[in-house]
Amino acid sequence: MVEEGAYWLAWTQISGIGPVLLRRLQQHFGTLGTAWNATKVQLGEVEGFGFQTLEKVVQQRSRLHPEQLFTKHQQENSHFWTPADADYPRLLLETPSPPPILYYRGEVELQENLGQKPMVGIVGTRQPSEYGIRWTRQISTALAKNGFTVVSGMAEGIDTESHIAAMKAGGRTIAVLGTGVDVIYPHKNRDLYKQILTAGLVVSEYPTKTPPDRTHFPRRNRIIAGLSRAILVMEAPLKSGALITATYANEFGRDVYALPGRLDDHPSQGCLKLLSQGATFILKELDELLTMLGAIPQIDGVKASTAPEQLMPTLSPELQTVMDALASDALPFDFIIQQTGMAAGSVSGALLELELMGLVSQLPGMRYQKS
Secondary structure (H helix, E strand, O other): OOOHHHHHHHHHOOOOOOHHHHHHHHHHHOOHHHHHOOOHHHHOOOOOOOHHHHHHHHHHHOOOOHHHHHHHHHHHOOOEEOOOOOOOOHHHHOOOOOOOOEEEEEOOOHHHHOOOOOEEEEEOOOOOOHHHHHHHHHHHHHHHHOOOEEEEOOOOOHHHHHHHHHHHOOOOEEEEOOOOOOOOOOHHHHHHHHHHHHHEEEEEOOOOOOOOOOOHHHHHHHHHHHHOOEEEEOOOOOOOHHHHHHHHHHHOOOEEEEOOOOOOOHHHHHHHHHHHOOOEEOOOOHHHHHHHHOOOOOHHHOOOOOOOHHHOOOOOHHHHHHHHHOOOOOEEHHHHHHHHOOOHHHHHHHHHHHHHOOOEEEEOOOEEEEO
16 A cells, blocks of 8 residues: 555645645545545646646656655655654644655654644844844743744854754754755855754755755745744844745744844844734843743643642633633634634734643644643
8 A cells, every 4th residue: 555655745746736735635635645546527626726737637647656756755865754744743734835745854853743842933134233143142042941942944144043042052953944954055054054963953845955046945934934833033124034934924823023123223124014013022031032932831740631620820811711712622723713802823822831831732733622
């Protein structure tokens, strides 16, 4: 029997079939194996499959053999996940366009993949000021020391500073590349790349030996947003790629934070725009930021599922509202938003805090229940 992962790979070999269409295929047919054997008429029932796309599928599918293709791909790319794998990062899988193939190098930590260890993305300009560098280092250090994994893109500037600071603090970091995982770009970050392999992961949706291409980097920003519980934009001009990451974060229901700057500072214009659109201020009190991100210690080390009722912690009004909307049966994220009447970002942050407190459990498909 051909593995489901082989069909994820085979579908990517058909021109015009991207992550969004693959997601629709999976949702419509249940598995991509079933979709692979579907008729032209059946495929035409899927949104986005127009005449030209259907013709390409019919012409190219007959020449592909999923099992042979998968075996050859494994030989050329030793480490990768498909959405059919249990280890595929759960938060990324819940986005509308998860990469069909996610390649990786480094040290895998299963808690990150399962969404049990919070990950925060830090992005910004390639030419930061001293102010941006200083705050990136401080915040990355604080996050790492409080158990967060720092996610960024290994570009020059803010990305580089966040990776280095997290590792210096003894934490883990993940670099999302716009090249193959074996291609270092920029080359000046070759030492940083080697360090990340020992203190985290490098991941990419592009196969080995893929060189840098300017079209790859905006696309990889959705992976940074998808892996992360929240995105922190440290410094970004108006045309910065960091704003693309923030846009994806908003689409995925992630919280967006921005570092305020002076009105006449070019590197801060993008951050100021985000703040005007509702992003949360990154303020001097880092304890407040950590609290908002969910860095709340376990109450007396007792899990809520086994703790007697009198040990239930006192919750803020926002957390209590979300808690009251939950039940012992799992509820979809969208339903919880409707029940609470709160913004998606606020509900996402509250659920993260409750999960870290042991009061809420997250299940696949962005469903939540009381622990």
